[in-house]
Amino acid sequence: MNKYLRKLDIRPHPPHIYIPMLYEQDMTEQPEFGAVLEACKQYPRADTGKKDFGYGTAGFRMRADLLPSVVFAVGLLASIRSRKCKGSAIGIMITASHNPAEDNGVKIVDPEGEMMSEEWEWFATWLANARDPEGLVRSFMQCMNRLRVIPHNPRKVIFARDTRPSGEALVEALKAALVATGTEYIDYGIATTPQLHYLVRATNTLGSDREYGEVSIEGYYKKLSAAFMNTMHIEYANQAGPVYVDCANGVGAPQLKELLKYLPEDKFKAIIVNDKIDQPDRLNNRCGADWVKTQQRAPENFNGKDWDRWTSLDGDADRIVYYFCEEGSIFRLLDGDRIATLAADYIGELVHKSGLGEQIKLGVVQTAYANGASTKYIEKTLKLKVEFTPTGVKHLHHAAARQDIGVYFEANGHGTVLFSERALKALRKHQPQSTAQLNALTTLRALSEMINQTVGDALSDLLLVEVILSHKQWTVKEWLSTYADLPNKLMKVNVMDRNKFITVPGSAERRLERPPAIQPKMDEIIAKYQDARCFVRASGTEDAVRIYGEATHAMEVEEMLAQVQEYVIHISGTHIEPWVYKREDDRIEELEMGLRRDPPDPLPGGEQKTR
Numbered sequence: 001m002n003k004y005l006r007k008l009d010i011r012p013h014p015p016h017i018y019i020p021m022l023y024e025q026d027m028t029e030q031p032e033f034g035a036v037l038e039a040c041k042q043y044p045r046a047d048t049g050k051k052d053f054g055y056g057t058a059g060f061r062m063r064a065d066l067l068p069s070v071v072f073a074v075g076l077l078a079s080i081r082s083r084k085c086k087g088s089a090i091g092i093m094i095t096a097s098h099n100p101a102e103d104n105g106v107k108i109v110d111p112e113g114e115m116m117s118e119e120w121e122w123f124a125t126w127l128a129n130a131r132d133p134e135g136l137v138r139s140f141m142q143c144m145n146r147l148r149v150i151p152h153n154p155r156k157v158i159f160a161r162d163t164r165p166s167g168e169a170l171v172e173a174l175k176a177a178l179v180a181t182g183t184e185y186i187d188y189g190i191a192t193t194p195q196l197h198y199l200v201r202a203t204n205t206l207g208s209d210r211e212y213g214e215v216s217i218e219g220y221y222k223k224l225s226a227a228f229m230n231t232m233h234i235e236y237a238n239q240a241g242p243v244y245v246d247c248a249n250g251v252g253a254p255q256l257k258e259l260l261k262y263l264p265e266d267k268f269k270a271i272i273v274n275d276k277i278d279q280p281d282r283l284n285n286r287c288g289a290d291w292v293k294t295q296q297r298a299p300e301n302f303n304g305k306d307w308d309r310w311t312s313l314d315g316d317a318d319r320i321v322y323y324f325c326e327e328g329s330i331f332r333l334l335d336g337d338r339i340a341t342l343a344a345d346y347i348g349e350l351v352h353k354s355g356l357g358e359q360i361k362l363g364v365v366q367t368a369y370a371n372g373a374s375t376k377y378i379e380k381t382l383k384l385k386v387e388f389t390p391t392g393v394k395h396l397h398h399a400a401a402r403q404d405i406g407v408y409f410e411a412n413g414h415g416t417v418l419f420s421e422r423a424l425k426a427l428r429k430h431q432p433q434s435t436a437q438l439n440a441l442t443t444l445r446a447l448s449e450m451i452n453q454t455v456g457d458a459l460s461d462l463l464l465v466e467v468i469l470s471h472k473q474w475t476v477k478e479w480l481s482t483y484a485d486l487p488n489k490l491m492k493v494n495v496m497d498r499n500k501f502i503t504v505p506g507s508a509e510r511r512l513e514r515p516p517a518i519q520p521k522m523d524e525i526i527a528k529y530q531d532a533r534c535f536v537r538a539s540g541t542e543d544a545v546r547i548y549g550e551a552t553h554a555m556e557v558e559e560m561l562a563q564v565q566e567y568v569i570h571i572s573g574t575h576i577e578p579w580v581y582k583r584e585d586d587r588i589e590e591l592e593m594g595l596r597r598d599p600p601d602p603l604p605g606g607e608q609k610t611r
C-alpha cells in the first residue's frame with residue numbers, strides 16, 4: 001500500500017442502525033436505478049484497503065487519483081440534497097485548497113451558500129465508501145428513503161473547480177452522476193471557493209427580496225467592486241503604496257486579475273506575485289497563506305522593501321494573511337487574529353458613529369488558537385464580547401451568525417464578518433442626524449455588500465483590510481502596534497491514536513477530559529509560568545495531536561511545551577516526529593541557527609470532523 005493510502009483518515013463505517021423506510025417499494029423500479037448503476041461502473045472505487053474515505057470540515061480531500069468514485073458519490077448526494085431542499089441549487093466545489101497540486105478534494109455547499117449541514121456528512125461518507133456499483137446504487141436509494149426525499153422533486157447543482165489539472169477528470173465523474181440522476185447543472189469552470197459559495201446563494205435568492213447579486217462570476221466582481229467604490233465615497237486610496245498579493249500560483253491569480261479590471265487604480269492598486277497557474281507543481285509550493293503562516297516567513301518571489309504591504313492567499317482563495325519586513329529584515333506576520341481585531345475595531349467604530357451603537361451589537365468569534373493578546377485587546381480595549389468555538393470555520397460561522405454583526409477569523413486567516421438580518425434592517429431604516437452619521441452609515445452599508453456573507457473570502461477580505469487601512473490612513477506599522485502578540489508556539493505530535501485525546505465538552509477544546517491523567521499534569525506544568533496557557537487537542541484534519549502554548553516569555557513557552565510534549569508522548573505510548581511552527585521573533589534566530597525544520601508532506605487523508 002502506498003504512503004498516501006496508509007495516511008488516509010480512518011472513519012468508522014456508518015452505524016447499522018435500522019431506520020424504517022418511507023417507501024417500501026422495489027428499488028429497481030426507480031427510474032434512476034439503471035442509469036446510476038451503468039454510470040458508476042465507469043468510476044470504480046479505488047482500493048484503499050480497510051481505510052474509509054471521510055467527509056470532514058473541508059469535505060473529502062486526498063490524492064486526486066483516488067477521488068473519481070468519491071466525486072461521483074458526492075454528485076449523487078448533492079442531487080438528493082437538492083431534492084430535499086425543494087429544488088434549490090446545491091453547490092459542489094472541487095479543490096484541495098492549500099494542499100499540494102497532486103491532491104484534490106470535493107465539498108458540498110448548501111442553498112444559502114454555507115457548508116453542507118453536518119448531519120448529512122454521514123450520508124456522504126456512506127455513499128463514498130460503497131464497495132461496488134450495486135452497493136452504491138443500493139445506498140443511494142436508501143439515502144433517499146432514510147432522508148425522506150421525494151424522488152421526483154426537481155434538482156439542480158452548480159459547481160466549479162480550482163486550477164488543479166486533475167479537476168477536469170473529476171468534473172467528468174461529477175457530470176456523469178448528475179446526468180444519471182436527471183439533475184440540472186451549471187459548470188462554472190475555474191473559480192475560487194468563495195465565488196462558488198456566492199453563486200449558490202445568488203442563484204437561490206434570485207427574484208426574492210433577499211437577492212444576493214447577479215448570478216455570474218462577473219456579478220460577483222461587480223458586487224464587490226461597486227461596494228468597494230461606495231466605501232470610498234469620501235476617503236482616498238491608501239497613500240502607503242500598493243498591496244502585493246502572493247496568489248500561491250492558484251486560482252486567486254486569474255480571479256484577482258479579473259477583479260482588478262473593475263477597480264480604478266487610483267483607489268486600489270495591487271501587484272500580483274506567484275500567478276503561474278500553468279505550472280501546477282508550483283501551486284502552494286513555498287508560497288501561499290498556509291506556507292507563510294506555518295513557516296513564518298515570506299514566500300518565494302518576495303522582494304518587498306521594509307514596510308511594504310504583502311499578503312498571501314491560499315490555493316482556493318478563501319484564506320488571507322498579511323505580512324511585511326521591518327528594518328533589519330525582521331519578518332512580521334499579520335494573521336487572522338490581526339484581521340479580526342482590525343475589522344472589529346473599525347466596524348464597531350462605524351456602528352457607534354452612525355448612531356446605531358444602542359441597536360447593533362458586535363461580537364467576535366475566535367478559537368483556542370487565537371493569541372491571548374488579541375483576545376485581551378478585543379475585550380479590554382475594544383470592549384467587545386469574544387465567543388470561543390471549536391476549531392473549524394463552520395463552528396465559527398454559526399456562532400458569528402448569532403450576533404448582530406459577528407466577526408470571525410481563525411488565526412490562519414480564514415474568516416469573514418456576518419451582518420444579521422436585524423442589523424441589515426437597522427442599517428436600511430436608520431435616518432442619520434448629521435453628516436458624520438451619514439458617512440458612517442454609507443460605509444457600513446457598503447461593507448455589508450462587499451464582505452462575503454457566505455464564507456471566508458480572501459478577495460473580499462483583501463478589499464476589507466485595504467478599505468480600513470486606507471480610511472485610517474494606517475500603514476502596517478500602525479496596524480502591528482495595536483497590541484503585542486504573546487510569545488507562542490504550535491506543535492504537532494504524531495501519536496499512536498489521536499482519538500484517545502478527547503476534550504471537555506463546552507471547553508472550546510481548551511481542556512482535555514481523556515486520557516484522564518493528562519489535564520491535571522498539564523495544569524501543574526502551566527502553573528509554573530506567568531500568564532501561561534497551553535492546551536492539547538486531536539487534529540481534525542491530520543493524524544496527530546496539536547499542542548499550543550503561550551506565555552509572557554518565549555523561553556518559558558519552550559520549556560512548558562517541551563514538558564507537555566514529553567508527557568503526551570509518555571501517555572500516548574508513542575511518538576513519531578514533532579514539528580513546530582511559531583509566530584514570534586525568536587523564530588528568525590532559529591532559522592539562522594538552522595534549528596528550524598520544514599513540515600512533513602501535507603497529509604492527503606480525508607478531513608475529519610473536529611471534535
Ligand SMILES: CC(=O)N[C@H]1[C@@H](OP(=O)(O)O)O[C@H](CO)[C@@H](O)[C@@H]1O
Nearest residue numbers: 391392393410412539540541542610
Ligand atoms: C490549528 C489550525 O490551524 N487548525 C486548522 C486545521 O484544523 P485541525 O483540526 O487543527 O487539523 O485545518 C482546518 C481546516 O482547514 C482549519 O479550519 C483549522 O484552523
Ligand SMILES: [Mg+2]
Nearest residue numbers: 097314316318
Ligand atoms: Mg482554502
